[in-house]
Amino acid sequence: MITDCRYSIADLEPYIDWLYFFHAWEMPRKGSDSDALKQEALDLLHTMESEGDISVRARVGLFDANAEGDDIVLRAHHSDKRMGGAEEVRLPCLRQQHIAEQNSYNLCLADFIKPADMNEPDRIGVFATTADFAADGHSTSDVYHKMLAQTLCDRLAEAAACRLHEEVRKVIWAYAPDEHLSPDELLREKNQGIRPAVGYPSLPDQSINFLIEELIDMSEIGISLTENGAMSPHASVSGLMLAHPKAQYFAVGKIDRRQLEDYAARRGLPIKRMEQFLAASIA
Numbered sequence: 001m002i003t004d005c006r007y008s009i010a011d012l013e014p015y016i017d018w019l020y021f022f023h024a025w026e027m028p029r030k031g032s033d034s035d036a037l038k039q040e041a042l043d044l045l046h047t048m049e050s051e052g053d054i055s056v057r058a059r060v061g062l063f064d065a066n067a068e069g070d071d072i073v074l075r076a077h078h079s080d081k082r083m084g085g086a087e088e089v090r091l092p093c094l095r096q097q098h099i100a101e102q103n104s105y106n107l108c109l110a111d112f113i114k115p116a117d118m119n120e121p122d123r124i125g126v127f128a129t130t131a132d133f134a135a136d137g138h139s140t141s142d143v144y145h146k147m148l149a150q151t152l153c154d155r156l157a158e159a160a161a162c163r164l165h166e167e168v169r170k171v172i173w174a175y176a177p178d179e180h181l182s183p184d185e186l187l188r189e190k191n192q193g194i195r196p197a198v199g200y201p202s203l204p205d206q207s208i209n210f211l212i213e214e215l216i217d218m219s220e221i222g223i224s225l226t227e228n229g230a231m232s233p234h235a236s237v238s239g240l241m242l243a244h245p246k247a248q249y250f251a252v253g254k255i256d257r258r259q260l261e262d263y264a265a266r267r268g269l270p271i272k273r274m275e276q277f278l279a280a281s282i283a
Contacts, residue, residue, distance in 0.1 A: 005058040005160075006055070008049065009049045012156055012159040015159035015162040016155050016156070017158060017159070021038075044145065044148055048133065055131070056157070057222065061125070065124040067110040067122075068110075071110060071266060073088050073090050076089075089215055091240075092266035094108065097253065109203065112244035112246070125240065126215045126240060126241070127165075127195065127239060127240075127241060128221065128223055128231075129164060130231070131152075131153040131235040132235070133149050133233070150234070150235065153234075156235065161239075162186055175193070175243045176191065192245055193243040206230065210225065223236050260274060
């Protein structure tokens with residue numbers, strides 16, 4: 001099942017994480033200068049929306065899935081013509097390799113999906129969000145306002161992911177229909193389940209975007225991929241949604257040559273190509 005959403009600034013404003021906005025500008029979250037910057041950002045947001053210069057869209061697909069080792073295997077329903085006609089798509093994941101503390105484990109995203117040998121299907125969400133800023137005719141000659149608009153678009157794409165995840169939990173997937181959390185509690189990750197994004201610590205391989213494109217066709221909401229798997233527009237987020245009550249965010253960290261070779265084989269890509277995608281993760 002594929003669901004598309006389009007959001008207004010009013011829809012997303014409560015979900016904007018201003019902490020990361022100020023971090024991008026290397027400013028503290030509190031103070032007169034920060035307050036002034038935030039107000040200017042809000043004014044610009046409302047101007048961009050009123051003039052039709054901003055479009056925020058999201059897409060999410062729900063798939064049956066099971067874990068096979070460190071892979072997540074997603075299956076299409078017979079009525080679903082996506083996935084390039086394939087009955088299943090294998091999404092390899094990476095596992096932490098550091099020495100785990102006592103009573104803790106080296107984690108992998110596949111740990112939070114029911115294993116195939118249980119003979120019971122689980123589910124997983126695959127999503128993408130984007131904030132497309134039509135810069136033509138709006139602040140293009142003002143470097144400051146252009147940077148401000150881009151920073152805001154980055155935050156809007158993340159806010160859309162937060163808002164979409166809430167809708168998935170409560171309505172679309174409805175595994176937490178009685179959830180009642182404020183936007184602030186959502187930003188503090190008080191909800192059940194996680195939405196690891198591509199390029200972030202638990203899902204560092206940008207090439208996973210090619211699999212996500214195969215699964216949900218991100219072009220339908222205006223996202224295209226470069227030959228290296230980067231998304232355009234820049235203010236775009238993609239990733240997975242996992243519902244397991246014990247699912248948690250984590251950093252894969254550094255991996256050794258053995259896991260790199262194993263992962264490259266599971267991804268079906270040459271090791272040299274995989275080294276490019278995982279350069280920052282190789283020990």
